Amino acid sequence: MAHEYRDRRRRLPRSVPAKGQTAAEILSAGLALRDLRHAVANRTATRVAWGMYCGTAPTSEPIEDKQPEVSGSQAILQVLTAKGNRAVSHQSAAAIWGFWDRPLEPPYHVTSPPGRAPVQRPGLVVAHRGAIPAEFLQQVGGVVVVSAAWAWCDLALQTSVEEAVVLADQVLSRRIRRPGRRSPLAHREDLEAAVSARGRANGIRTARAALALASDAVDSRPESRLRYRLHEAGLPEPEVNVLISDPSGRLLIRPDLVFRQWKVAVQYEGVDVHSAPERVLQDVRRQEVTEQLGWTEVRITRDHMRNRGRAAVLKVLAALRARGYSG
Structure with missing residues (x-):
């Protein structure tokens, strides 16, 4: 027995x-x-x-907020970054941190340090090579991943100034809430340090130009695109998501963009949010309050943003000129 x-x-x-x-x-x-x-x-x-x-x-530290168990992506990235000082980077890191507009999915971007062979898994991995300072590396759910600031710089070096501004706004925003992630994801000095560490890399001028235009007060990507289009057209620089009060100091409204000198408030009306019946009523009331305070409200929709935002620019410019702007 x-x-x-x-x-x-x-x-x-x-x-x-x-x-x-x-x-x-x-x-x-x-x-x-x-x-x-x-x-x-x-x-x-x-x-x-x-x-x-x-x-x-199950794992107590998921790689993404809605993954209570070790997912396929997480397990793969754990293996890929377990040895060789490799790290998840670029779009994959941005997806982990939550400022990429697509989910974490293959092919995964993985950076290997100089002197190490890059990962050879066609279709599963997009291999990169480069030195990543230790201060820009973190562990999330057992996966070695570059910081949000370094991931932003990865992407800024290979995209347009507009896209880099949109991504920088997402990283810097104090207003966007992501469960399980701190807000903001990084501070301006973190992005500056990442840019500085890249030296004279290709695309560094794009990253620097985008960082100079970035804001830490945005609510959404469309707001960032609208602000960039207005900048591109040479309009004055607006304040972002600041409160407007009545003469007694009571805070009443928070426009997306504010041209305080001319008392012009710009609101981006997203279809998903602003088409709900109760939100339509709120928007009407908000416009009434804006006008009672002596301001002009300009409402911008997705249609205004077509053709590089030409209609949006013309609409805002007309409102500014009606208020005395001479540009």
Whole structure:
């Protein structure tokens, strides 16, 4: 009986670690190949990519806010950044931090340091090479990822000034709330440090120009695009999301953009938010209050932003000129 009991214990399959690992790492830790296959067959382990596995145990530090368990993406990135001083970067890092407008999905961007071979997994990884100072590296859910400031600079170096401004506004904003993430994601000095660390990299002028125009008070991407279009057209620089009060000092309204000298308030009316019946009523009341305070309200929609925002620029310019602007 004792011999039979020992034999049965030996055949009991061992669990697969929740954190993503390569098959070689799992087997070298003592798990038998048959146990790994058994775990996959019984859904206590998942093959997340060729040669990569993870268990199904929950983790207390998810890579993204709505992922209570170790996801396929998280397990893959855990494996890819476990060795070789590699880090998740570019669009993938921006998605992890929450300022990219698409979800975290393959192909994943991974940066390897100079002297290290880049990851060779076509279709799964977009490989980059570059030195990343230690102060710009963090761990999130067992994944090594560049900071939000470094990820912004990654993207700013390869895009237009407008797109870089939109992304910088997202990173710097004190008003955008992301569950599980601090607000703001970074401060202006963090972005300045990231730009400085890049030296004379291609695209550095774009990053510097975008940072000079960035704001930490935006609510949304369309607001950032509208502000950039007005800047591009040579209009005066507006204040962003500041409160306007009555003569007694009572705070009443917060326009998206404010041209205080000419008492022109600009509001971007997003379809998703401002088309709800109760919001329409609020917007009408807001315009009434704005006019009672002696201001002009300019309402901009998605249609005004077509053709590089030409209609939006003309509408705001007309309101400013009606108030005495001579530009």
